[in-house]
Amino acid sequence: MLRDGQGLEVGAADADAIEALDFLREEWLVFGKRFQPFMEAADREERCALLPALAANLVLSMNSIEGRALGAGYLERAKALEQNANPRERAWIAATEAWLAGDGDRSLALHEKIVAGWPRDLLAGKLGQLHAFNQGDAKALMRIGEQLLAANRDNHFVWGMCAFGLEECNRLDEAEAHARTAIEMERKDPWAHHALAHCLEARGRMVEGVAFLEGVADTWEDCNSFMYTHNWWHLALFLIDLDRTDEALALFDNRVWGVWKEFSEDQINAISLLARLELRGVDVGSRWTDVASYLKDRLHDHFVAFLDLQYLYALARAEQHGAVTEMLASLEDRAERAKPFEREAWADAAVPAAHGLAAYAKGDYGEAAQLLGRAVPHLATIGGSIAQRSLFGAFHLDALMRAGWNDAAVKILQIDERERPTVPATKRALAELYRKLGRTELAMAADYQAGQLARQYRSVKGNAA
Structure with missing residues (x-):
């Protein structure tokens, strides 16, 4: 044999x-x-x-x-x-x-x-x-990676695979070390690049993330559309957090959307990037219409709940109301048919989240906050990575703020600030909420910190140029 x-x-x-x-x-x-x-x-x-x-x-x-x-x-x-x-x-x-x-x-x-x-x-x-x-x-993701690594320590692919599993279990120091080992063994390892980007994003190391990804981007030219667009998507996330949203939007147009518009992975990269840009106040023009035109056959896919939620939001932002109504009904039917191991993903997470996203797109922020809040405790089950699922938490937070549920929003933002204390937008949002709550000194401190960070990042960008 x-x-x-x-x-x-x-x-x-x-x-x-x-x-x-x-x-x-x-x-x-x-x-x-x-x-x-x-x-x-x-x-x-x-x-x-x-x-x-x-x-x-x-x-x-x-x-x-x-x-x-x-x-x-x-x-x-x-x-x-x-x-x-x-x-x-x-x-x-x-x-x-x-x-x-x-x-x-x-x-x-x-x-x-x-x-x-x-x-x-x-x-x-x-x-x-x-x-x-x-x-x-995430635990199975990590288990598989560790088991592979025990038998394949000479293989850079396996170090990158293990790194991603560790990162999804929040073992960030080990994950970063494993990803760097993979890259030292083979510079052209896009999955190891991806794993390291996750580690840097999780800790708010945006300047380092931009420098790293730009330094290895030349190796992605032979990648398939998913890996190519997704690693550029990660670079765009760093740029958004650095307040360089114009550059992130340019990446959408030139790197993230347009390689293979019919492919699900390219579609969700595009959808989540447009959504994140809008959450930071960017006018994305008619781009939703273009993306949504490729989703008309996705209404009844239901392969992974994580994908479905993004399809639905894009359709809602493109004002495809009939398609949204049809897809919501189809998701409810999918939840009814869910097997025991997947019921939480479809019934407890996907259905309320989908209705919440539809409400958010219509400007019904109170309803969106309530429905997304029901889904949040169950979102880990829908699939996707921590970084990708954070989009739904961002919608929930924005809905809370727009609905005037300031106490709940402050608690979430304070957690975000502790985990990633380097993001100016988080501190600006906190300052706004502190002012609404009459906590003037805290608002002034948050505003000052946001300004200091923004000036620091502008200086770094200027030096790099």
């Missing part, structure tokens, strides 16, 4: 199949865009079940109706070849079948089982982390 480049046995494989599998592993982990040769190899394969099984996972990761249809076809071919498969490959087929059936919990468990038994299977770890990410299971 032949082995792949990681030393794993592959059932019924010839040299061409091994070459295709090794190519896929490297291309997937580097977030490349040259997947067509592998898909053609999978289409030709008549003996090795692992090729069509992995092809199914690749298209399912697109989060689209078309991807599901293609995935079903590849899974059928993998099952037809299952008699040639070894136990690891049968577990892959079972995990793929569970994913296609909408049982992400079982798919995650099976991928964790593969990683435990064959920790050199890096793609099993990558898919396991994807399922953990989509379920908001």
